Amino acid sequence: MLMLTRRYFSSKYLSTPLVRFIDDLQKRDLIVLTHPTFPFKEQDILSYASSLPNVLYAGFDATANSLHIGNLLILTSLIRSSQFGCTPLLLIGEGTAAVGDPSGQTGDRQQISRDELNENARFLTEQLHKIMENANTLSASKPLPFKILNNIDWYKETTMLDFLMSSRRFRVGDMLRIGPVKNRMDNDQTLSFSEFTYQILQANDWLFLSQKYDCLFQVNFFKSNPEDLLTMKTYNLGGSDQLGNFKTGFENVRAETGKQSLGICVPLLTDGNGNKLGKSAKGIDGSGFWLSAEKSSPFAFYQYFRQLHDDISAQLLLQFSLKEVEGILKIIEEHNNKLGKWIAQTHLADEMTSLVHGHEGLELARRCSQLLFNGSLDDLEKLEPETVKGLFGEASTFNIPKNSVKTLGEVAEITKPGGAQLMSKGALKINGVRISDPDQKLDVEKFLLKNQFSLICWGKRKFSLIQWL
Structure with a gap:
C-alpha cells in the first residue's frame, strides 16, 4: 500500500x-x-x-x-x-x-x-x-x-x-x-x-x-x-x-x-510480477506492449492498466498521471480504503488510454471491455463484423485462412507462442468452451460465431479474436 x-x-x-x-x-x-x-x-x-x-x-x-x-x-x-x-x-x-x-x-x-x-x-x-x-x-x-x-x-x-x-x-x-x-x-x-x-x-x-x-x-x-x-x-x-x-x-x-x-x-518501472514495463511486456492479447494501435489495440492497452495489481497501481498512478499530486493522493486514499474495487487502475487506464489513443480509443476500449467482462457471446454475435473488428483492433485480431490449420493445437500456437502445451493444461477457451486436446481436429464451422469470428481467451482475462478467411 x-x-x-x-x-x-x-x-x-x-x-x-x-x-x-x-x-x-x-x-x-x-x-x-x-x-x-x-x-x-x-x-x-x-x-x-x-x-x-x-x-x-x-x-x-x-x-x-x-x-x-x-x-x-x-x-x-x-x-x-x-x-x-x-x-x-x-x-x-x-x-x-x-x-x-x-x-x-x-x-x-x-x-x-x-x-x-x-x-x-x-x-x-x-x-x-x-x-x-x-x-x-x-x-x-x-x-x-x-x-x-x-x-x-x-x-x-x-x-x-x-x-x-x-x-x-x-x-x-x-x-x-x-x-x-x-x-x-x-x-x-x-x-x-x-x-x-x-x-x-x-x-x-x-x-x-x-x-x-x-x-x-x-x-x-x-x-x-x-x-x-x-x-x-x-x-x-x-x-x-x-x-x-x-x-x-x-x-x-x-x-x-x-x-x-x-x-x-x-x-525503469516494473509491474506487480516484477516485469519491466517495456516492449517485452505482454498485453491482454499476449502481444508486445506498444503505443501504436496497429501493434497493441486500445483495448489491450486499456486492460493492461486496468488489471494491474492493487499493490502497484497506486504507485504507477502517481508516477504516470498528468494530474496534480494533491488530486492523485485523494484518489490513492480512496483506492487504499476500497482495495479490490480497481479505483486506481480505472483512473490510470482511462487517463493513459486517452493520452495515447485519444477519446475515441478510450471509448472503444471501454465498449470492448464491457462486452467481454459483463456481456455474453450472444451480445458479441449481435454486432456487425466491422464493429467487432473495430472494438478489438487489428493488433488483437488474428486472420487465419480456414484451410491453413488442421488441429486446435495449431490454432493455439498461432494465437500464443507455446500455446499447444499451455492448452493441454486447460489455459485456452474458444467461445467460452475450454479446449485441452492439441491434437483435436479443427472443424471451423463448429467454432464460428454468427459474425464469422471466434473468441479466444487465454487464462481468465486475455482475450483476442480470430477472423476466419
Whole structure:
C-alpha cells in the first residue's frame, strides 16, 4: 500500500518552471540519480536548477516504428514539465539508432537499414505529435509548448573529419569506464567501434541542443538494477549505464559552452510480477506492449492498466498521471480504503488510454471491455463484423485462412507462442468452451460465431479474436 507524505520546500527554491517540475518529480518519487550528485539536501538540486533555463530534453532512438510502454514514463514527465511552463524537446534518435546503443547488449546490435530508420523516425514523429495533441486536450492549461526534433538533421551535415576533430574532447579511458562498455570488456564480449562512439553522439546531441535551444537539462532512464544503488560511488561509472553518459555529456557541454547542466534518471518501472514495463511486456492479447494501435489495440492497452495489481497501481498512478499530486493522493486514499474495487487502475487506464489513443480509443476500449467482462457471446454475435473488428483492433485480431490449420493445437500456437502445451493444461477457451486436446481436429464451422469470428481467451482475462478467411 502506497503511503505518501508531502514535502514542502522554501518558496525561494520554487521560483522557476523547471524547479517546480523537478520538485514535482521528487514528490512522485521519480528521481533515482542525478549528475552532478546532491548528497546532502533535497533542496540542493532545486537551488542548482534555479539557474538553469526552462528547457529540457529526452531522446527516443528510432529502433522501431512505435514507442512502447517503457517510454510512457518519460513522455508523461515531459508533458508535466510543459504544464509547469517548460519547453520539452522530444528528440528522435535516427542518427544514434544507426550507430546502436550498447546498453543491455551482450553482442553487436542487428544493423537497421537507413530506409527503415527513416521510416521509423517518420512514424515516431507522427506518434509523438498525436500524443502531444491528446495531452493538450487533457490539459486544463493553455496549449502546451514542445518541440519534436530528429538528430539526423545535424548529423547528416557532419563529415567524418568534423566528427574526429570534435572527438578530441573525449578521453578513451573515461569512455572505457562507461557501464555498458566496461561490462562488455569485462566479460570478453565484442564491442564495435560504432557502438563505442554512441556515447560521443549522445554527448554531442546535448551540446547541440544547449547551443541552439539553450537546453541544459536531460531526463533519461536509470537502466541498472536497483541493488546497484547500494554500491554505486560517484566516481565509478560502471553502476549505471546512463550515469556515465550523463557525465560525458555534462563535461562536453561545460567544455564547449562554459555552462553547467543537469541530468536526472527516472526509474525503469516494473509491474506487480516484477516485469519491466517495456516492449517485452505482454498485453491482454499476449502481444508486445506498444503505443501504436496497429501493434497493441486500445483495448489491450486499456486492460493492461486496468488489471494491474492493487499493490502497484497506486504507485504507477502517481508516477504516470498528468494530474496534480494533491488530486492523485485523494484518489490513492480512496483506492487504499476500497482495495479490490480497481479505483486506481480505472483512473490510470482511462487517463493513459486517452493520452495515447485519444477519446475515441478510450471509448472503444471501454465498449470492448464491457462486452467481454459483463456481456455474453450472444451480445458479441449481435454486432456487425466491422464493429467487432473495430472494438478489438487489428493488433488483437488474428486472420487465419480456414484451410491453413488442421488441429486446435495449431490454432493455439498461432494465437500464443507455446500455446499447444499451455492448452493441454486447460489455459485456452474458444467461445467460452475450454479446449485441452492439441491434437483435436479443427472443424471451423463448429467454432464460428454468427459474425464469422471466434473468441479466444487465454487464462481468465486475455482475450483476442480470430477472423476466419
